[in-house]
Amino acid sequence: MSSLTRTLITLGFSDLEKTERFLGFPELAGLDRDELLSGLGAANDPDLALQSLVRLLSAVPAAYGRLTTADHETGRAVPNEALFRLLGASEALVEFLIRHPEHLDVLDTPTSPEPAPVPHAALRASMLSAVGADPESRTPVAALSGTEARIALRTRYRRHLAALAIRDLCAASPQDIMPMVGAELADLAAAALDAALAVARAEVAEQFPPREVAAVKLAVIGMGKCGARELNYISDVDVMYVIEVDGLGTDDAGGLDEAHAVTVGSALASAVSQAIHAPEREPGLWEVDANLRPEGKDGPLVRTLGSYLHYYQRWANDWEFQALLKARGMAGDRGLGERFEKAVAPLIWTSSEREGFVASVQAMRRRVTAHIRDSEAGRQIKLGKGGLRDVEFTVQLLQLVHAKNDASLRLRATTEAINALMKAGYIGRTDAAHLDSAYRYLRVLEHRIQLVHMRRTHLMPTAPDQLRALARAVTGPMNLKRPSAESLLADWGRVKRQVHELHRHIFYRPILASAAHLSAEDAALTTDAARARLAALGYRDAPGAQRHIEALTAGVSRRAALQRQLLPVLLGWLADGVNPDGGLLAFRRVSEALGTSHWYLGMLRDHRAAAERLCHVLSSSRLVTDLLEVSPEATAWFGNDKELLPLTFETQWAEIQSKMSRHPEPADAIRLIRLIRQREILRTAIADCSGLLTQEQVSAALSDADRAAVLGALLVAEADVLDGGPALTRVLVVAMGRQGGREIGYGSDADVLFVHRPVDGANEGEAQEQAKDIVAKLMSMLTQPVRPAIMAERVLSIDADLRPEGKNGPLVRSLESYREYYARWSSAWEAQALLRALPMAGSDELAVDFIAMVDPVRYPAALGEPELREIKRLKARMESERLPRGADPARHVKLGRGGLSDVEWLVQLWQLQNAHAEPSLRTTQTAAALHAAHGLGLVDAEDAAVLDAAWRLAGKIRNANVIWTGKSSDLLPSARGDLEAVARWCGYEPGHAAAFEEDYLGLTRRARAVFERLFYG
Template sequence: MMPTRQLIAAGFDDLERAKRFLADKELIGLDLGVLVGHLSHAADPDQALLSLLRVIEHAPDALKLVKDPSLAPGFMRLLGASDALAGFLIREPSALQVLAAPAPQVMRGRSAMELRAELLRAVGADPSAGMPPVATARGEDGYRMLRVAYRRAVLSLAHRDLGAADALEAMPAVGRELADLAAAAIDGALAISRAEAAERFDPADIADLRLAVIGMGKCGAQELNYVSDVDVIYVHSSDRLEDELAHTIATELAVGISRAIDSSGIEPGLWEVDANLRPEGKDGALSRTLESHAAYYARWAASWEFQALLKARAIAGDALLGAAYEAMVAPLIWSSSERDGFVDSVQRMRRRVTANIKPSEVAFQLKLGPGGLRDVEFTVQLLQLVHGRVDETLRVRSTTKAIEALSMAGYIGRDDAQKFDSSYRFLRVLEHRIQLVNLRRTHLMPHKEAGQRVLARAVRSSVGGKISTAAGLLQRWSETKRLVRQLHERIFYRPLLSNSANLSADEVRLSPEAAQSRLRALGYADPKAAMRHIEALTGGVRRRAALQRQLLPVLLGWIAEGVNPDAGLLGFRRLSESLGESHWYLGMLRDSNAAAERLCRILSNSRFITDLLEVSPESTAWLGDNKQLIPLSYEALWAEISAKLKRNPAAEQAMRLIRLVRRREILRIALADGAEAIDQDTVGRALAENDRAAVRGALEVAQRTEFAKTPQLGEFLVVAMGRQGGKEIGYCSDADVMFVQRPFKDSSPEDAQAQALRIATAVGSLLGKAMVPAIAAEPRLEIDAALRPEGKSGPLVRSIESYEEYYRRWSQIWEQQALLRAAPMAGSETLAEDFMAMVQPLRYEQVMGEEQVREIRRIKARVEAERLPRGAEPERHLKLGRGSLSDVEWLVQLIQLQHAKEHPDLRTTSTRPALKAIGAAGIIPEADLETLDTAWSLATRIRSAGLICTGRVSDVLPTSWPDMEAVARWCGYAPGEASVMEDDYLKATRRARNVFERYFYGFED
């Protein structure tokens, strides 16, 4: 009796049945321990043992294979993998000879010529005959001979496939041999069909009729499954027959092929010969002449038909006619992507395939479902069709070779290609193993755990033996589906495909004549200079140049959509040269749905960002990942700066690193702004928090330097004022601040004041002076303390007691107004708490008298009269002009001074939240507040856009068209709408000025 433990170790499920079968009389004399060891090689030992007994019963010679230790494992693998092939051995015991040699561990395929000759001889046809081969066998006998020969060949292939050490490596060779075997079967069936047709037609007419069979789909691509419909198209020709007779005979031969392959009989049919991909499908003629095919494809064919023709290959029948067909369709295939809406139509077709899956099958689909074989095939085919019109290296049929070609040429990244290839091979191996069981066409994962467990054992060699359980198989399949779907969605729907398809072949090739003509049409002012940039980017044979040749035809169009295409292309060249051979850069532009278009728009619209990118080119990576564009929080920034300070005690190096962090974050914010990943309020907050972290870092450096010379004599605080305190600054805004100090109890007040003054001066110097060596394209941060008591005439630093006394005794109303935006920025937290507690009553709890209101109005009028630059138009000044930033902010601050005591929601340092609080309190109607908010927001946006686009700080609405157009684009206006933006701004500020005058100068308590 065989030990149960040994049977379990061998993988048996039904132990009692296994013991009973092992005691069968057919196995008497065998070493059962050795036999069970051989059976352990089978994916399904239970099925292998049952099939073994059945085969031995009909073919006793099978025992020779069992007794040979070199042959038995391969025999058991076959019996445990395919019940259908075991049944074939029962029907054809002589086929056991196929298994009389060990299966090599490395898959060795048989040639197409060898297979064709073997199947033709099986039906009594001469494969070497000059005339079309004609079978001597016909009818049921002929069909049986052909099918038996075919299945013997499949038996041989399955034996070698199952014995291969690496099933993934063997998969392409298996698919190729299956396709060649199918082609040989069709040639054999055609030989039978010719013999049968001779009974109805003149043999001379049949000999004159040339028929070519064109393989489509997986057969044409030489990547056929074990069981699959073989898609074909028939082409016929005749030198002397009338068209009608030629068509009749061709149709008869085509019908005869299907009958020989798949009609019912003693030996079951092989597979369906499917001619539905022919012109007009089921409604079209079964066979056409070459000229008829050409006329149809030229006038009537749909886009999907050209995608199908990508796999077209002459597989049987007249070789010369088949070659002529291939030559006829090739130009049509490789120009098909130029058809209107081609890419969209392919993408829609893929979605339809997914949508039409039966709901009950979605979770089990290997082929059609999300992350299945079709996702790989559609992606690869679309890339081939779009880029293959100019790149002949892509004109291959099989999916694995196409993936390799796409990777070599740079259309898919190397890593993505490897993942696509290995995933595709794994899915195909699963499909092969599932189909081998019953030799039936199926693409569904087994529903039951037992079937999944058998499949897991069947594919162990394809994944290095890592899968042995149903759970392990399902996990690997799930991971594969997820990976394939991610790659499919990222590559299949990449915008470059649609844009590339819309270009002519000359435009894609970037030939000098076509390129210069296109550059002029696109709006490049200096096409010759642009061509020099293009030649510098695309010259050579390196992978980078190849990728640039793919990208530039589309990128040139996107760059030209900006205001300054010439500057944009120059910026792109400099950026590309800075990044050199960086593996991610061009791959990101090729693969990302957003990065390429964002970068082109930014380079041709923003000199400021282009300059920053040139010195920080690695930051371009953020454009491909919205998460990377999210501005860092103050806490994250300070953690980074604090770590750098600890590692770099030298003041100059520490300060250099702080300023590098600040520059990097300004670039991140600007890129996010240009990519519309953040809104205007977020821009202001992020810039303010970035400056706050830099000021705190500078304060740490200044104090560390000072305290190394003199012991610390007191606490120090930097208070943010103005728009900095309100966290609504723009790019390169000054930092409005006040400096506060408080001596320690045992320190001299005079010495503490002197130390605090040195620290305050050092902070401004560290942030404002040029670094050595210089930091390229650095946006400087100027410290402005003009809002302190007494303005520039007052001390730069005061003690908290001095502030308190000054505000109590001498402060003017404008100084209380300035405190409305005060907020701690850096320094002592306890001093910050005490200072804010001290100023709180001054800004929010005072009772405004009429005299104070008149003083605020007087000061505002004086600011308008004196601070507006000479010659500036009040209607166009963004900061001090009529209805602009100053008007809105002064009105808000006046209302805060008057009403914040009874309305706590007004106690905010930011303008827009204050406007909302004013509306909630019912102080000003919502319509008027909306007018103020619109004007303030548009002025803020235009002011920042001016610096972003031109690289110059300006507080005036641009007057030159290029600057106005660039600013308008940045602000979200469509191309050519600079005047619309100008009208919007003038209208918004005019209305805001009316609201301002009504409430600021006419307000009554």
Template sequence: MQISTRQLISAGFDDLERAKRFLGDKELAGVDHAALVGHLAHAADPDQALLSLIRLVPHAPAALELVADPRTAPGFLRLLGASGAMANFMIREPGCLEVFRTPAPERMAGREAMELRAQLLRAVGADPASAIPPVAGVSGEEGYRVLRVAYRRALLSLVHRDLGAADALEAMPEVGRELADLAAAAIEGALAISRAEAAARFSVEDVADVRLAVIGMGKCGAHELNYVSDVDVIYVHSSERLDEELAHTVATELASGISRAIDASGTEPGLWEVDANLRPEGKDGALSRTLESHAAYYGRWAASWEFQALLKARAIAGDAELGAAYEAMVAPLVWGASERDGFVESVQRMRRRVTANIKPAELAHQIKLGPGGLRDVEFTVQLLQLVHGRVDETLRVRSTTGAIAALSLAGYIGRDDARKFDSSYRFLRVLEHRIQLVNLRRTHLMPHKESGQRVLARALRSTLGIELSTAAALLERWGETKKLVRLLHERIFYRPLLSNAANLSADEVRLSPEAAQSRLRALGYVDPKAAMRHIEALTGGVRRRAALQRQLLPVLLGWIAEGVDPDAGLLGFRRLSESLGESHWYLGMLRDSNAAAERLCKMLSNSRFITDLLEVSPESTAWLGSKKLLQPLGYEALWGEISSKLKRNLGPDQAIRLIRVIRRREILRIALADGAAVIDQDEVGKALTDNDRAAVRGALEVAQRTEFETTAQLGEFLVVAMGRQGGHEIGYCSDADVMFVQRAFAGSDTQAAQEQALRIATALGSLLGKPMVPAIQAEPRLEIDAALRPEGKSGPLVRSLAAYEEYYRRWSQIWEQQALLRATPMAGSEELAADFMEMVGPLRYEQAMGVEQVREIRRIKARVEAERLPRGAEPERHLKLGRGSLSDVEWLVQLMQMSHAKDHPALRTTSTRPALAAIAEAGIIPAEDVALLDHAWSLATRIRSAGLICTGRVSDVLPNSWRDMEAVARWCGYAPGEASVMEDDYLKATRRARQVFERYFYGFED
């Protein structure tokens, strides 16, 4: 039957003409070509499979029987298309085709280690059941050949089963285990040959007296070997009768003989390199040492990386008793290694060096060493094991997949992260296996050519259950895997918790009562017994939450202690943890986030205000793990949320409650962002202002809706922000300085409109300021303050626009004109807002300042200093009204604005710092003097906000108590113990600012 071009293309052939020519070859006479092409479609590389079949048939006619049988043909041809090297082996050893008589099971079934050992020992003429050590019956070239052939026969069986597995990712660990056991069996056979050879140089008795154990390292020791890989080993020997020098000479000969049997040139090619460079002192060290010599080296001279390597150490061949003794000797060293100074950092540096040493031409093709490759997974897993495994024995496993499972089960890696890490690692290993199978060569590079990538994609297609039929699809999947692995690696491998945990003693990590209380006292906890009760409440039990707390608390206790009040911080942490209960994200975030845990600990022990708010809104803790979530919502976003809730037709009490909950939530977000240094001081003021503006607008809508349910709307209403509210520079829990403006509709009764506006203004203040039922815990209430209206508290609460215009034209005083400098529409009618701002514009910026007006401003300022400063308050320490503080800077700025804004439009701003910048730019006050004013104003603002954040109390005075001063200093960015430095900085800054203030405020003439 003639095979069409379409059939060949469908089967995956690239060279169609050659395929047709091969199908017509005499070796395939009598073969059903259609059936053969159909079976070849199972091969990753049908061209290679057909070529190998043509080459194989003259040497092994039985191949045609395998091709003719529909049960055996797919598996046989799949192997021929996956590995040209295996095809070459079958040409050399035709009898091994018997492997394919049994179809491979869909689920990978591995062979036992003892079965493989026995098979390879028998191949070299050694009795597996004989007394240890077994000695080969053949040696030299013939011994090497039969050992290698036996190895490759067993390997062929494994490849057949691996390629036939329905799920390559599931089969991968079992494949790696069997490859490691097969390598161990080969070394056992090589040692038997080596003993036979050594007996020709030394006496049989001397050779038999030397006990040699072969310790598998790396992937072989971990039971996760590649198809082609160096097998890393360490040799250890002992002798009861021989002197030390002779025993060492014999052991060295035995070890060298193993390498010759495995990899020396011969009629049957070598298997792989036996690499002993991980031994003490590397290439410069003795090839084999006694157990005592190993112990002495590791106890005195070993580097940190050597203990990381020993994590995989496993006796694989030779004297089992001696091998077990070696494992027992190194185990305490491995699991205590993380306590060495700088251990975590040294492992991290090593990983960076591995990446840096990759050849630039290979970097984009590296599956193993490059970013997002196998090494990222392995280093991450090993570091976690070494840090936490010293007290958690469940982590003491050698294989990477087994370690990932153990780390997940114990909570050191989140379940989702573990699942992603595991599946990514398996995918990368399967890629590596399929690439190495082609030529049975040690490589970790993605094929450069598209044809090679396409073959690799086909090799994965049938076993991964996903469509990877093209090179592009393969590269896309690989790229996604690399990104995911790199993301997980950077997030977990560089966890600050790892370095901190490694610096603790084992007793401290275990939180044993004696060690914990001693450490708590040393850290500065005032009541260690109470702290222990909190710890016991958090860590008691066997649930995953308790296990995670036991991991976290040894480190968190230190971070909490870095705050001013560790006892309060730990209590806050306990309450927060109990509130969040079984929330899956909370402890995982603290474990995984580079910043969240430290941020939370320091805020809990430094800020009573934040602690109280977190206790009633514990879910907000999630923001600490993301700079994006910490970013304050802008006014438009806040108003959009509030307006959507108001559309639900809620009653007034329900509606205002929701508005106030949103405001409280956003104050907490702003405070957390402030404490985490995600936003600066100016952004804090703007965010708080936007938050208040949205709340006032929402409350106004509730008040108007309630009013208009019983009375028709008679006019427009406007809330104007004044003072620091208008300047977008308020602090936490600042009052809202406002004025109320109304304008009656045409045809409405003006008196009735005025009375309606008064009711709305009164309701607005009540809605925002009165206690809620049920109470909103820890709510920073917003007080409406209309004292800056014309005539102050003695004037009408609400005026019409016309009344304002007449008042300012006929009777306004200079302080009222000054107050308008900060006027900004806040909520209400946009048309009325535009008309009001048009009316006040000339009043604030275009009025001429005469000598009498300047004198009046000075007089009022002096009166404020004399009358409003609290009795007994030290002027140097008052943040708002003290010398050189907020009031001085703001009054000077406002005087400059009223005097020069007419000629300098840049001065027409409601905010202090932009006005200062404009004053300097215009040359009104020298830039160096403006810088002093700006620094004093900024520091006073920061300290004033910090006072509330840290103590939970509103205060305008620089703290006197050490604890409060220290907490405020830390919030302001000073280092621990620098409370007095902050105090000195503030007093110095305000003293200099006062000098500038007096020079220009009292020396100013029009």
């Protein structure tokens, strides 16, 4: 073996005989052999590099001057890395240089291990200038047209493409810069479309009057990878065209009707495609594909924005909203493109609410896989199992499901979306890292395969020499090892398996078909017998229950063995609840989260009461199961009654202060404050479900949790707004309504007033502005989504509509402003609202002064006849106007007959009339005021008992609705299942829903009679 042969093998050449023959070609005579081989050896495919070099030098002798370049450190001549890497990576781009030797200077492109992107604006300006259009014009029109314009446009595009390929090929890590490369490719495509549109304007102006062409605004909406700014080197560019017309429908000579505007717009769109792809001496760039438009090939090529919205709102399929996720105004009229994006965004992010949406997305992915040719199934990088589509569909489905409530997920690029999903907690850090790494790897494979001939392909090559070259291309120039074809296929196989497993785990729910093994005694049960047993226990979906049982008991782990013993008993306890199927699913989720925790398994085995309580709650409360799914560690409370006792306000406040001291960043602090509130709601709900709390204790516990959260949020907001500056005012949050009465339920908002008082010497206007900023920040912190998201959070909504002048009044006022308003302008209803005013958070001194100020207002010396008439009129008006349309007044527990409103208004009327003279009536709590009214002889014992019972039962039903469904409702349920659940919550035995319904309707009928006699009499 000659020394040359050994050198060629070391450098990675495959066809040694052909290589030695090429080295003897006259084009290479006179070149330094060592330098030449050194340059060729740096290429991903040395064989291709040598062949391409010979062809280039033969056709373009000027290329000899590009073979070497000066080393930036030593100044001596070294092989031109840009040239040799391009020679060994892209035969198509070398052909471009042969056709256009005037662009050889592209080989002078600066290289860097971490290249920077070329700004889109620079690419756009270059492309427009190439066709003689003014980049600064709002509607550029090309000076060139026809063949001349097409050649200029395509030549300039390929120059930029070659420069990008050189920077990509010379980067230290192809995978690290892959997102940058995809983004610049998309920006370059967008710039090419802008140039093509400038050419189209010039050409179409020969078919239609120039004023008509100028009147038609056209925006090119990028879809797919181009819309997401993650384009391939060669790919169809998916687009849609939106038009808008200046003067549309006007009667003047310049006006166009919509039909004619569509004709002009279609001509422009067709001309754009021709400029990009029509046959010409300089080959087309890529196909401009508009088939994702409404109705596909059968639909009009261009539409107005209104036409698009009409279609999407009425006719669109689920897949079209998934496609719109990537939609971006990328060329043409910027303003129109942005309006399109904003208009379709609400449709995209609510599309998952459509019936069967998730199933349709999953079915679409299966169809894509099913249509792969058998001959290509094992070579598909894009569409096959473990390919790019698996990553993209997984990420997009998660976005479509969750982004309607989490705007941080509303991203187009896959790598950015993966990162956002990780940050928001929808994907674990490890899974996200694997998805991101796999996606980058697969995209680099795709890029390097496409670069060779600039052909749209997603298939792994089969020839060993091509595989070896691809292995080198994927690892990057800094890898000193010589990767082999075998190592490439092994790495690709590992990535595919990893992606497919993650896709299956995230994209689909597990499907288990085998029958359950309930216990050793039950092991012999046939499938039919197992289903019959579950049905007899009350499970409606016996096959589904079997799947959950199989998941819980399969395997040889300690957890599985223990649960095989326990499940026969647990299934019975779950069946005692209202929804055994939901309870079993919830139990499975909790067990999967905590099954390896020794304390959890010990509790199930050793604490019968705790396990039975857990089963009862899981099958009776959607609220608790949702919160437990987020905080499964709270399951430990079931085994310890002391843990279920609500924490006092003082204890919560001490914990919040401690958290704030360790987490000074506002976002971190408010998230922890909200988590503490969420935890306390869960603690209270479990204790409530377990019968450990009275209704008053539940309300007090929930009020304490809200108060601690508001106080913490106020301090965080003050610190954030002040940012080290001086405090110009002191802010007070005053609870109103049921919050002020400490009578809230699980679904209650926080009705509040915001009061402030400037510090001595502060400018009142500046103090007012600071107070307004603090209040706005407080409300935002308590209600806006946090990062990462608190899943299933019971957000505390702040309602300040009871303030002076309602929604039209300022959100926060000074104490003196309140004083002046109540003295001059307040109505009887405002005095009535103040009966429940209770300082909640903020300055203690201001709280004392505020109460001293409002007491004369809410406890007037006398209630005049006009005020009495106004109160009665408002109550009647509220009953007629605020009751939801179609709601049965007999079943509405708040505004309906004998409900919460009737009792509270009657009690408040007594307070307005008598509290000035009777201090016992000066309370914000309805039950305490009713008791005081009875003690003063304002109502007899029988009537007071009826009112009290109706008020308490109505409040209990409101809580029961939230506990059972997880959602707020003020209606006594009509559906039998829901009514049964609420009846059990209210203390009725199973099967007594009808008796409960009759009791409620009878009780509220009597309460209404008492109310009408005492309120209107």
